[in-house]
Amino acid sequence: MSKLLQYLTDHHTDMLDDLGEFVSRESPSYDKERMDSFAEFLAGYANGLGAEVETIPIEERGNHLRIVWGDENAEKPVLILGHFDTVWPAGTLDAMPFRVEDGVARGPGVFDMKGGLVQGFWAMKALRELTGFDRPVVFFCNSDEEAHSYFSRDLIEAEARKARAALVLESSNGGRMTTSRKGVGVFEVEVTGRESHAGSNPFKGISTIDEMARLVLELHSHTNADTGTTVNVGTIEGGTVVNVVAGKARAKVNLRVMDEAEAERMSEVIRSVEPHHKEAAVEVRGGIVRPPMIRSEGVASLFGQARSIAAELGFELDETMSGGGSDGSFAASVETPTLDGMGAVGQGAHATHEQIKVDTMPQRATLVAHMIETI
Ligand SMILES: [Zn+2]
Numbered sequence: 573m574s575k576l577l578q579y580l581t582d583h584h585t586d587m588l589d590d591l592g593e594f595v596s597r598e599s600p601s602y603d604k605e606r607m608d609s610f611a612e613f614l615a616g617y618a619n620g621l622g623a624e625v626e627t628i629p630i631e632e633r634g635n636h637l638r639i640v641w642g643d644e645n646a647e648k649p650v651l652i653l654g655h656f657d658t659v660w661p662a663g664t665l666d667a668m669p670f671r672v673e674d675g676v677a678r679g680p681g682v683f684d685m686k687g688g689l690v691q692g693f694w695a696m697k698a699l700r701e702l703t704g705f706d707r708p709v710v711f712f713c714n715s716d717e718e719a720h721s722y723f724s725r726d727l728i729e730a731e732a733r734k735a736r737a738a739l740v741l742e743s744s745n746g747g748r749m750t751t752s753r754k755g756v757g758v759f760e761v762e763v764t765g766r767e768s769h770a771g772s773n774p775f776k777g778i779s780t781i782d783e784m785a786r787l788v789l790e791l792h793s794h795t796n797a798d799t800g801t802t803v804n805v806g807t808i809e810g811g812t813v814v815n816v817v818a819g820k821a822r823a824k825v826n827l828r829v830m831d832e833a834e835a836e837r838m839s840e841v842i843r844s845v846e847p848h849h850k851e852a853a854v855e856v857r858g859g860i861v862r863p864p865m866i867r868s869e870g871v872a873s874l875f876g877q878a879r880s881i882a883a884e885l886g887f888e889l890d891e892t893m894s895g896g897g898s899d900g901s902f903a904a905s906v907e908t909p910t911l912d913g914m915g916a917v918g919q920g921a922h923a924t925h926e927q928i929k930v931d932t933m934p935q936r937a938t939l940v941a942h943m944i945e946t947i
Contacts, residue, residue: 574885577885580933587937588672588930591686598660598680599657600661601718610634611636611656618639624640635715642709644710646707650709653739656689664680675930677930680926683921695941696711712728721862728902732903736947737947740903743917749892750894754800757842762855767819769815769817780819780852800829804827805825809822827839832864870909875889881942915936
């Protein structure tokens, strides 16, 4: 058995304790106070593992952390990416406390992606303690991945440009590595019509509810299971009261595409939707927020490396495409070899049954450690 795997298996309970601590500190993306307090906790934790930590202040969201081991000037570092925000609002712990039973750990963010963070930190701890590894590693922890990474994208791309490779500690569905991802677009569609009395002046109005209903069907008609393009109108709102012809309506639209060309084509399609009534007006804002992650040669070769390491450790590793977004797309988009899905093994991201398989933690942390060691 690999020395690292032995060490991490011996420390399995400590890893679980850390996981409990991470999950029990709630960190919703839009709650700056809780996010900053998590960042402070995480900075202390990383300091305890011999890292230098820089806190990057962000006004609009929680602060980010840039955690560094080794001398960055000596050679290009390996970049590890992890986010510590979750989709769960404060108070979720009351209904979904951290708990471990029947071989699975549950709790808000346990799978996406606090389990991955804990495994990443333990990988570094094991590497440094057992092998004396001292090459440079930058562990960039952002606070806003679940909020489209608007305030970390540039920083992540800059880190990726400086790195030999990027390992992304996102959750691993079914234990597979993610070697490609769909691109993500977010749009807001606003329709303006004309209000009127629904009883005495029904024909003077221009109903934006009517307009929006048609637009929703039109937008959804672009979903295509064969090409992988999906359009989802996630929210709609409009109108005032039941006896008024609605004068305003808004919708939020999510787009997923397989490649850059389709991203451009569909963005244009969504931006150019037209009203049914010639006096109604449609305004579309937004665009692509995450480029597609393409399975480049660099990505494929990292996966090949991970698969050989896994084979030596005694398990089989597969790869998959994901429709979900991740910061791995930013690293890959600046042509840095990127391997995503290196985090916890489990299921139920963003859902109440969110969980990870606890017996896979030492093994997955070992995989991360050996990747860092051999890249
Ligand atoms: Zn995530």
